[in-house]
Amino acid sequence: MKKLLTSRLRARVGSGLAALGVVLAMVVSPTPAHADAAGRGGDYVPIDSVTLLDTRNGTGGTTGVRGAKSVTTFNAVGIGGIPSSGVSALMVDVTAISPTANTFLSVYPDQTSRTTSELNAAVGETITNSSVVKPGANGKIAVYNLTGSLHIKVDVAGYYTTATGSVGSGFVPVNHTRVVDSRVGLGIATGTLPTSGTRTANLSGGGLVPSTAKAVMLDVVVTGSTGNGWVTVGSSATAKVGIDYVKATTSMGMAIKLSSDGSRNVQLEARGPAVHVAITVQGYWTSSPTTGAGLRPIPATRLYDSRLPTGAQAVPAGGSVDVAVGGTNGLPTRGIAAAVLNVHVVGPAAAGYLTVTPLDGTPNSASTADFPAGLNNTRSSLVVTKLGTEGKVRIKNVSGGTAHILVDLQGWFADPMPFLPVQSFSRSVARQGEPSDGSALGTIVYAHTDNTGQVRVVHQANPDDFGSVQHTPLFGAEAFTGQPALNVLGASKQMQISALHTTGTVWAGAQTVANAATWGTTGNYGGTMAAPPVAVTLANGSSVIFAVDADGRLWHYRQTGTGASWKSLGDVDLSGGLAALALDTGIQLVATTSTGTIKTAFYSTDGALTGWTDLGGNVTGVPAAFLIQGPRTAVVARAADGSLVMKKQELGGAWPTTWQTVGTFTAAGSPAAIVDPALGRIAVVARGPDNEVYRVYETEQGSGTWGEWLRLYENPSDPTAATAATDPTIAPIQNSGGPGFVVVYRNRNNTTIALDRRFAAPGGMAAAKVSPSAVSFTPHLIPTPPA
Incomplete structure (x- = not known):
């Protein structure tokens, strides 16, 4: 599969001055990204700065210092040019x-739980930081103070919309580039800003900002101060933002409204x-809501903390950490x-600054987050940055001493991504739940994505009664594509379903209780995948979801503990055809590559691969992987010429x-296979060129020779009912007759057909052990929901 490549014009940076990471550079304006394709807004509307809260004079409704553990709330919409609705x-x-x-301050939507800190301040300091925060459902924002007493001031520089309309601007990130430095005359006259003095600075950066x-x-750095003060940055007397500074060096990320005259x-x-x-540009907002990326705010969430786990080491001088954001x-x-x-x-043990760089990027x-030395010092700075390979950034401690680094996520800007098409007649999946009381047989769940993109689940309460079923559509009006995945979660024994959304994200939901016909809250687990997920429960009870992206990179999502996320297992050029087998110590993965070979790897319980x-080959589609005695893995796949081929792992x-060729047969799609639990012989099923489903057995256990390919289901009264529109799948089941399996596919009417293996008289299983042709499959047309 040819990789999808994204070409982005990057501004190149030059050599820097060590103290502040000064950049003298010739820069080129990047091509703006396309507008948000989903129409979900996130467009930015800059406004003249408005004070929403100032406890010194009662602005915002609260007067007087705020004490330890106090929460101060104030109105954030419907005032100062901010609309009362449509604000994200x-x-x-x-x-x-x-x-x-x-102390520290936390800023968060009112009537919600606070999460991370936005600003840290030491005794006697007056210091500022920017934050992206959603208003609460009541239109208010809350500020929490940890310790001591202080005054609090909150100003707003702009707002983001909830939907794309006629106002606002999309965002275009750039490589962090220094465009102003009064020490060297970059973008401004050389020399300090005198007390009560003004100076004009140009932010164009040679065309970086159109x-x-x-x-x-911007990231604004004030340095060389001998005491406290503030600097305002603005395009007019009303459109300005202030940075409060303390002795030595202070920095802050801020958004500045530009003049309409184009001067920058x-x-x-x-x-x-x-x-x-010194001023660094991190990005700009375009001239309209039809260009640039839209903001997706999230509740502030900690991504990284070098202090954790307890006893962790601070980042050394010159050291760096890689922080995952995407996924x-x-x-x-x-x-x-x-x-x-x-x-x-x-x-920090020594004064310095951080740099934030897309991993594997330029x-x-x-600098950003410039800081003075001091074991009791803490500095906070808002940073907007591109992401690199696998959605990561690299943060470097540019100082002569150790420092702890913490990183919080407040939101992200969404580039448009193409929607995945809804696959017609994608494969079904089936699985039997585990008995919840130790005696009853587990219920059977069938699931598929229909041709409209609706994920549908069929619940069969009694494994012996295929006529009494309950249908449930999942995930509301969201659209999905491809085969869903089913796995049984650990101790709860609830069935979980995972499915690929047409945006490429993976969604999941679970039964309310084990073997129930009702399903609980569903969730969007994120990711951007090109192939449907595969879900497996490890022997320790934890669940793992695997999926492949458009570059052929394999990702895993371990559903354990807090902060579960997608993590890459490497780019091995997979095509998306993936199978997984649960073993006592991990998971055997079998996959098709973009060149048509089969690869396999072992994923251990601790997540190592x-x-x-x-394994070579020239195959297409999804391989069928199953266990044979050993335990060993066996693989059946469809070769490029339509024949079915097999490899079985050897002892050792x-x-x-x-x-090995599996008999004389031409398959029209991907096969399914299993070791018949009663006969001990491998059974393979596949859809033929006539869209009938066929099956074959080994002639003897482990013989490697094959019997006759036989049609699985014949219905003389209605031949179209037996015709397969999907490839078949196999699920092991246990019913009153003992261990067996069921073959599942759908016909052109989207009716689910389940065929359970039986041993037909005369002779029953004894006859089947002599001749697999004596094995019969009883068809069951799962009733469809009423029209």
Whole structure:
């Protein structure tokens, strides 16, 4: 499979000054991303800065210092140019004013649980940081103060829309590029900003920010200060944002509204000791909502904390950490234009700064989150950054000492991604649940995605009664594609279903209780996959979902503990044809590659993956993998010429060189296979060119020779009822007759046909042991829901 390649024009950075990561560069304006294709908004509307809360004068409804563990709420919509509805998030600047103890502030939607800190402040400091925060359902925002007492000020610089309309702008991220530095005369006159002085700075960066940009995302550094003060940055007297600074160096991420004259000039105004100012561009907002990426805000979530687990080591001088963003918290693994991160530095042993770079991208030398030395110091800075390979960023500690680093996710900007087409007549899946009381037989669940994209589940309460079933559509009006996956969760014994959404994300839901016909809350687990998921429960009871993306990279989602996320198992050019077998110590994975070979690898219980063994071949579709005595893995696949071929792992684990042909048969699709639990012989089923389903048995146990291919189901009264529209699947089941299996497929009417293996008289199983032709399959047309 040819890889999907994304070409992005990147601005190149030059050499830097060590103290602040100064960049002197010739830059090229990147091509804006396309507008959000989903119509879900996230367009940014910059406004003249408005104060929503100031406890010093009662703005926002609260007057006076706020004490330890206090929560201060204020209205955030319907005021100051912010509409009362249609607002998905606000870009706010939060200021902690003269706290009496080291503290942090958390900013979050009112009437929800607070999560992470947005701003850390030491005793006596006045310091600011930006934050992207959703208003609560009541239109309010809450601010929590940890310890001590202080005044709190919150300003808003703009808002994001809930739907794409005629207002707002999409976002275009750029490689972090220094465009202003008063120490070297970059974009501004050389020299410090004097007390109560102003100076004009140009943010264009040689074309990095186009003249049509409505707003720009900056990292602003104030350095060389001998005391406290503030600097405002703005395109007019009303469109400005302030950075409060303390002695030495302070930095802050901020969004600035630009002038409509296209100049990209801003005025810097200082109040306090003379200082130098350096400004880095992280991205800009375009001229309209039809270009650029839309914001997807999420509840602030911690992605990384070098202090955890307890006893963990701080990041060393010059050291770096790689932080996964894509695939976490329900995010996709592709199509993220940029992530909105809040980066904290805790207890640095020496002064310095951080750089934030897309993993495997062009290294950024421009600084962010500049910090002074001090084991009691903490600095926070909002950072908007592109993501690199597998949705990761690399954060480097550019200082002469150790420092702890914390990273919080506040949202992400969505690039459009093509929708996956709904696959017509995708394969069904079936699975029997585990008995919940130790005696009764588990119920059988059938599932498929129909030709409209609806995931449908059929519940068969009695394994012996195929006529009494209950149909349940899942996931509401969402559209899915391909074969779903079923697995039984650990101790709860609930059945879980996983399915591929047409956006490429993977959704999952589970029975309310084991063997129930009702299903509980479903969830979007994120990811951006090109092939349907495969789900397996490990011997320790934990569940793992596997899926393959458009690059042929395999991902796994371990549903254990908190913070479950998609993690890459490497790019091995898989085509999406994936099978998985649960073993006592892990999972045997078998997959088709883009070149038509079969590869296999072992995934251990702890999540480690062995190297891949290439079994060769020239195959198509999804291989059938099943266990034989040993336990060993056997694989049946459809060769490019339509024949079916098999390989069986040898005792000791080696694989034979050659593939064995499974009788004389031409298959029209992917096969299914099992070792018949009663006969001990391999049975293979496949759809033929006539769209009938056929089966074959080994002539003897382990013989490697095959009997006659026989039609699985003949219905002389209605031949169309037996005609298969999908490839068959096999599920082992246990009914009153003992262990067996059922073959499942659907016909052109989307009717599910289940055929359970029986031993027909005369002779029953005894006759079948002599001649597999004596095996019969009883067809059951699962009743469809009433029209």
